[in-house]
Amino acid sequence: xxxxxxxxxxxxxxFGKPVTLSCSQTLNHNVMYxxxxxxxQAPKLLFHYYDKDFNNEADTPDNFQSRRPNTSFCxxxxxxxxxxxxxMYLCATSRGWANSPLHFGNGTRLTVT
Amino acid sequence: xxEVEQSPQNLTAQEGEFITINCSYxxxxxxxxxxxxxxxxxxxxxxxxxxxxKKHGRxxxxxxxxxxxxxxxxxxxxxxxxxxxxxAGGSQGNLIFGKGTKLSVxx
Numbered sequence: 001x002x003x004x005x006x007x008x009x010x011x012x013x014x015f016g017k018p019v020t021l022s023c024s025q026t027l028n029h030n031v032m033y034x035x036x037x038x039x040x041q042a043p044k045l046l047f048h049y050y051d052k053d054f055n056n057e058a059d060t061p062d063n064f065q066s067r068r069p070n071t072s073f074c075x076x077x078x079x080x081x082x083x084x085x086x087x088m089y090l091c092a093t094s095r096g097w098a099n100s101p102l103h104f105g106n107g108t109r110l111t112v113t
Numbered sequence: 114x115x116e117v118e119q120s121p122q123n124l125t126a127q128e129g130e131f132i133t134i135n136c137s138y139x140x141x142x143x144x145x146x147x148x149x150x151x152x153x154x155x156x157x158x159x160x161x162x163x164x165x166x167k168k169h170g171r172x173x174x175x176x177x178x179x180x181x182x183x184x185x186x187x188x189x190x191x192x193x194x195x196x197x198x199x200x201a202g203g204s205q206g207n208l209i210f211g212k213g214t215k216l217s218v219x220x
Contacts, residue, residue, distance in 0.1 A: 037154075042199065042210035088154045101161045102146060102208075107154035 003027050006091050006105035013081050014113055021076040021108045023091030029103070032074040034066060035090040037107075043090055049074060078110075086112045116140045117202055119211035126218050132187040134214045136200035143204035145183045147174050150197040150213070159185070159198075190218045 005024045013019040023032065031050050035043035047056045049068045063085070065077040078085055088107045094100040117138045126132050136145070147159040160167050160174040162183070167174050171190075176183040187194055197213040 040212075042212045043156075044210075045208065090154070090156060092156075102148070102156075102158050104148075104156035104158070107156075109154065 004091060004093055004103050004105040006089075006108050008108060009106065010109050010111070012111045012113060013078075015083065016080045019078050019081055019110065021078075021089050021091075021110070023074045023076075023105055024072050025093045025103070026072070027093055027095075027103060028071060029093035029095050030071075031094045031096065031100075032068060033092040033094075033102075034074070034076050035092065037088040037090055038086075046076070081110070081112045083112050086110055117200060117209045117211040119198075119200055119214050121214060122212065123215045124217070126190050126216070128191060128218055128220050130190050130218075132190050132194075132216065132218075134185045134198050134200075134216070136183045136185070136202075136211055138181050138183075138200075138202045138209070140202065140209060141204065142202035144202070145176050146201045146208065147183070147185050148199040148201060150199060152196075156199070187216075192218045192220050194218050 003026050007022050033048040034046045036046055037043040045057050046060045046064055047066050063079050067075045088109050090107045091105040092102045094102050120135045144161050144163045146161050148156050149159050150156045162176050171188045173186040195217050197215050199213045201208045201210040203209050
């Protein structure tokens with residue numbers, strides 16, 4: 001029973017062509033996170049929502065935006081993908097802050113051509 | 114210097130061996146997470162702990178708050194345990210991840 005679902009599993013986009021990645025959850029968790037993970041590196045937090053409150057990491061490029069229209073869904077928009085944005089994008093949820101267990105989706109692997 | 118350091122970076126073991134992965138952190142945390150990432154990307158949360166010790170099947174996680182150190186142990190390792198193990202610590206939605214330990218268990 002997948003509880004955090006990311007779509008698509010693989011996404012190929014062209015340089016500069018906007019792309020949207022989606023994440024949905026059936027856990028009714030307050031917090032949803034978006035992480036970027038490049039090859040052989042640790043996941044890097046891009047932003048997170050606590051309910052509707054949006055928190056952007058200071059070093060997240062402006063090229064990355066997010067939307068959370070309701071509790072269940074969260075989207076990552078990359079307005080003008082560059083070659084350096086190719087990575088695995090991971091969505092995670094938790095009931096509260098970081099002292100609550102995290103639940104991850106399977107990730108979306110983004111390729112930029 | 115990363116605020117969450119793991120060792121070793123890579124670990125190869127024979128099936129059945131007892132495995133220990135270490136994590137040291139230099140930041141204040143409210144909880145320490147151990148995560149497992151298989152090839153293909155999906156991450157599974159193994160443990161979240163803020164003190165003491167937790168056990169789940171063949172996996173044991175311990176944390177020493179005073180020493181800012183945590184360990185993940187795998188007893189009777191199996192090839193299906195092959196994965197990257199990541200520790201992450203933090204608070205208030207600001208988790209800092211270690212770079213992971215790549216474990217390969219040979220039959």
